[in-house]
Amino acid sequence: MADSMVDQALLETWNRRHAEAEDLGRVATVVEQNLHLVKPGVQALDLACGRGATALYMAAAGLDVTAWDLSPVAIQRLELAAAEQGLSIRTAVRDVIAAPPEPASFDLVLVSYFLERSLAPAIARALRPGGLLFYQTFSRAAVSDEGPRSEQYRLGDNELLDLFAMLKVRVYREERCLGDTSRGWRDLAMLVAERV
Ligand SMILES: C[S@@+](CC[C@H](N)C(=O)[O-])C[C@H]1O[C@@H](n2cnc3c(N)ncnc32)[C@H](O)[C@@H]1O
Numbered sequence: 001m002a003d004s005m006v007d008q009a010l011l012e013t014w015n016r017r018h019a020e021a022e023d024l025g026r027v028a029t030v031v032e033q034n035l036h037l038v039k040p041g042v043q044a045l046d047l048a049c050g051r052g053a054t055a056l057y058m059a060a061a062g063l064d065v066t067a068w069d070l071s072p073v074a075i076q077r078l079e080l081a082a083a084e085q086g087l088s089i090r091t092a093v094r095d096v097i098a099a100p101p102e103p104a105s106f107d108l109v110l111v112s113y114f115l116e117r118s119l120a121p122a123i124a125r126a127l128r129p130g131g132l133l134f135y136q137t138f139s140r141a142a143v144s145d146e147g148p149r150s151e152q153y154r155l156g157d158n159e160l161l162d163l164f165a166m167l168k169v170r171v172y173r174e175e176r177c178l179g180d181t182s183r184g185w186r187d188l189a190m191l192v193a194e195r196v
Pocket residue numbers: 014025026028047048049050051052068069070071074094095096097098111112113114
């Protein structure tokens with residue numbers, strides 16, 4: 001009972017944020033910078049896709065995209081944008097914690113700005129052999145106050161590497177507060193890792 005009340009409150013919060021947002025969000029840098037590592041046509045999942053900016057970007061790049069989110073408002077906005085842009089994306093309103101992806105079901109799984117640590121094994125298993133995980137979210141080490149305040153929703157030092165130690169690292173970036181903090185890619189960590 002208590003759990004479902006919490007979930008309902010979470011859902012309402014996300015629905016409101018997605019309804020109020022002016023745009024579809026930002027394309028994840030980890031995808032913009034590394035999508036050349038996959039061949040066109042591969043099956044990609046955007047897990048907790050939000051309003052779908054990155055799902056749309058991957059579909060426009062020729063990937064076969066599936067996008068899931070808890071929020072029906074987010075999924076509706078993504079579906080509308082996909083129709084306007086003439087793109088085909090398989091969408092679903094889905095609680096990915098209650099219903100994670102099936103084992104060996106995707107060639108690419110993208111997770112951006114969603115951190116549920118208990119899902120890491122299921123996300124890694126969802127990749128087919130040779131498949132790639134693309135992950136990007138906020139780190140605790142940060143130079144701005146962007147992103148969630150709670151440490152629970154921010155990554156510790158090298159944490160993506162630890163969470164996905166079962167995969168082979170292909171790209172990793174986490175600049176923390178080193179050097180000239182007015183430059184670089186700050187407040188975030190990204191990982192591209194392969195299931196071999
Ligand atoms: C910070 S947003 C990130 C959205 C998108 N990935 C992006 O980069 O813009 C987090 C998303 O996670 C979704 N979410 C939260 N809990 C979820 C769950 N259990 N299952 C699926 N989606 C969930 C929210 O609705 C929200 O769209």
